Amino acid sequence: MRQFLFSLSISTLLGAAILFFSPYITGEIEPWDTETFYYTGALLLAGFLVLLDRHVSYESIFIGIMLGQAIYMFTFMPVDSLVGIALVIMAFKSLLSCVGLLLKSAIIDILYLIKGNT
Numbered sequence: 658m659r660q661f662l663f664s665l666s667i668s669t670l671l672g673a674a675i676l677f678f679s680p681y682i683t684g685e686i687e688p689w690d691t692e693t694f695y696y697t698g699a700l701l702l703a704g705f706l707v708l709l710d711r712h713v714s715y716e717s718i719f720i721g722i723m724l725g726q727a728i729y730m731f732t733f734m735p736v737d738s739l740v741g742i743a744l745v746i747m748a749f750k751s752l753l754s755c756v757g758l759l760l761k762s763a764i765i766d767i768l769y770l771i772k773g774n775t
Contacts, residue, residue, distance in 0.1 A: 664713040665721040671703040672725025672751075676734070686734060689746050697753055704757025715758050722754045723747065 679688040679695065688696035700722070707718050726747050730736070 661717050665717050668707045668718045668721025669725035672722035673729040675699045676726055676729040700753040701757040704754030705761045708758050708761045715755050719755055723751045
């Protein structure tokens with residue numbers, strides 16, 4: 658339970674950081690409105706970074722990144738009638754964080770095989 662809460666809090670902070678840095682990097686408040694790969698890259702990197710322990714569940718990290726983005730959006734961003742669409746876009750795009758998790762898991766497994774540890 659302690660590991661779950663730790664990974665959830667770290668991923669929530671990373672999810673909020675993605676939206677916080679978006680105006681500074683892309684010039685747009687909503688990162689999914691830009692034609693850059695910032696949002697995609699940030700989600701992949703967040704999923705890659707948050708996997709501190711290989712025993713963390715992927716669901717907790719996805720939920721944390723999604724929760725952090727939603728909290729930041731409702732707290733600091735202007736909320737209008739399209740907020741439901743924004744949440745759906747965030748949910749589908751946040752699945753990319755799971756791809757980052759899988760990449761890191763695969764890299765760690767390959768390194769263990771190279772070292773000879775089983």
